[in-house]
Amino acid sequence: xxxxxxxxxxxCRDIHExxxxxxxxxxxxxxxxxxxxGMVLKVDSxxxxxxxxxxxxxxxxxxAFKFKAKxxxxxxxxxxxxxxxxGAVTPVAKLEPVQLAGVTVSSVSLHNEDFILSKDIxxxxxxxxxxAGDVIPYIVKPLTDLRNGSEKPIEFPRSCPVCHTPLARLDxxxxxxxxxxxxxxxxxxxxxxxxxxxAMDIEGLGKANxxxxxxxxxxxxLADIYRLDYDRIAQLEGFGEKSAANLRAAIxxxxxxxVHRLLHSLSIHHLGKRASRLLAAHIDHVLDLKDWTExxxxxxxDIGPIVAQNVRAFFQxxxxxxxxxxxxxxxxxxxxTEDDRPPEPAEEGPLSGKTILFxxxxxxxxxxxxxxxxxxxxxxxxxAVSGNLDxxxxxxxxxxxxxxxxxxxxxxxxxxxxxxxxxGEDGSA
Ligand SMILES: [Zn+2]
Numbered sequence: 001x002x003x004x005x006x007x008x009x010x011x012c013r014d015i016h017e018x019x020x021x022x023x024x025x026x027x028x029x030x031x032x033x034x035x036x037x038g039m040v041l042k043v044d045s046x047x048x049x050x051x052x053x054x055x056x057x058x059x060x061x062x063x064a065f066k067f068k069a070k071x072x073x074x075x076x077x078x079x080x081x082x083x084x085x086x087g088a089v090t091p092v093a094k095l096e097p098v099q100l101a102g103v104t105v106s107s108v109s110l111h112n113e114d115f116i117l118s119k120d121i122x123x124x125x126x127x128x129x130x131x132a133g134d135v136i137p138y139i140v141k142p143l144t145d146l147r148n149g150s151e152k153p154i155e156f157p158r159s160c161p162v163c164h165t166p167l168a169r170l171d172x173x174x175x176x177x178x179x180x181x182x183x184x185x186x187x188x189x190x191x192x193x194x195x196x197x198x199a200m201d202i203e204g205l206g207k208a209n210x211x212x213x214x215x216x217x218x219x220x221x222l223a224d225i226y227r228l229d230y231d232r233i234a235q236l237e238g239f240g241e242k243s244a245a246n247l248r249a250a251i252x253x254x255x256x257x258x259v260h261r262l263l264h265s266l267s268i269h270h271l272g273k274r275a276s277r278l279l280a281a282h283i284d285h286v287l288d289l290k291d292w293t294e295x296x297x298x299x300x301x302d303i304g305p306i307v308a309q310n311v312r313a314f315f316q317x318x319x320x321x322x323x324x325x326x327x328x329x330x331x332x333x334x335x336x337t338e339d340d341r342p343p344e345p346a347e348e349g350p351l352s353g354k355t356i357l358f359x360x361x362x363x364x365x366x367x368x369x370x371x372x373x374x375x376x377x378x379x380x381x382x383x384a385v386s387g388n389l390d391x392x393x394x395x396x397x398x399x400x401x402x403x404x405x406x407x408x409x410x411x412x413x414x415x416x417x418x419x420x421x422x423x424g425e426d427g428s429a
Contacts, residue, residue, distance in 0.1 A: 009209040022065045038066040071130045073100035081161045083185035085193045088175035108137045113156045114175040122151035190267040201266035203250040226330035255331045258339040268314045274383045279342040290315040302374045343375035352378030360395030393419045
């Protein structure tokens with residue numbers, strides 16, 4: 001027979017408690033090492049069981065609670081080609097809207113030409129779509145048995161759909177790129193990325209407002225964001241004094257951001273969050289990077305030659321330097337803040353020699369405090385799950401990092417309480 005994991009069963013006092021337990025499991029099913037599609041509710045009193053009775057197929061005292069479906073089939077209506085912030089042209093499938101794990105899905109990325117060719121996806125196909133946990137929806141496969149001959153192959157463009165520059169495919173890359181740095185689509189995507197949550201995190205200045213200000217001709221470069229005319233914004237339809245003032249406050253706040261955010265916000269190809277943090281920890285001023293050689297970059301552990309080349313190329317371009325100087329003159333911080341410098345591990349402590357990473361929402365302290373405590377106990381904070389990670393501390397709603405650590409099997413996984421206990425503190429401290 002099957003082994004039944006004991007934490008997955010619970011005796012509930014009433015139906016409300018049972019519903020709560022099922023909902024809890026539905027929300028955390030991705031973190032469970034086995035694929036599950038629902039739960040079984042049983043009445044455990046023999047007396048009530050006999051009163052429930054049975055149909056001709058099954059007893060009435062045991063019922064299945066099915067989780068929301070993670071897969072669905074729908075029709076692929078069309079494919080559009082979008083130009084990203086680094087010029088990569090991404091095919092996006094437009095779907096007949098379909099319900100999937102509680103949300104309506106009407107478009108999914110097809111990633112690149114190889115993905116389309118390897119799956120032989122065609123316009124007009126019925127496709128199987130899946131959405132699992134925090135993973136974005138994707139096409140598993142076309143249902144080729146349902147074809148009637150009217151399906152059309154997807155033709156990949158040979159020039160940029162926006163600026164018409166011929167597309168290029170670099171060695172070892174799956175993406176076709178528009179190589180025109182001043183391509184309007186790229187400029188706009190870079191502006192949108194700059195203000196996004198992952199980058200400068202400017203609240204109230206999302207995609208729609210960037211597009212509006214761009215169309216009005218108010219912003220062309222990243223620096224323009226920091227010299228917006230708030231009086232004119234207040235007069236725009238849908239704005240007014242209050243939202244213009246809120247926007248100003250959000251932009252003023254962003255000017256003080258740690259420089260790892262600024263570096264990441266520049267849309268330098270392959271310079272992700274992690275590499276941005278590594279660079280930020282090694283400079284005194286962002287513009288120092290214009291004097292760096294490729295070796296200066298690769299001397300930093302975990303900065304590879306491709307990131308080194310791309311960052312160096314960006315800082316060798318006088319136009320970019322001018323833009324950063326303008327931003328600094330407008331008040332954008334270029335010097336590492338406390339947040340840019342990871343706490344140094346203490347030489348001795350209960351965690352000395354260990355690497356540690358925090359994921360999910362912590363209840364007793366902020367992420368920063370947790371990292372400081374870990375460092376004070378001798379641990380070195382790292383930013384990714386890998387074979388080099390010793391301890392993963394898991395808060396609420398932990399996602400892909402927890403799954404990756406579980407899959408590795410070599411990482412010690414601790415709750416926040418267990419982490420505090422390890423430091424000799426309890427949760428109430
Ligand atoms: Zn273009």
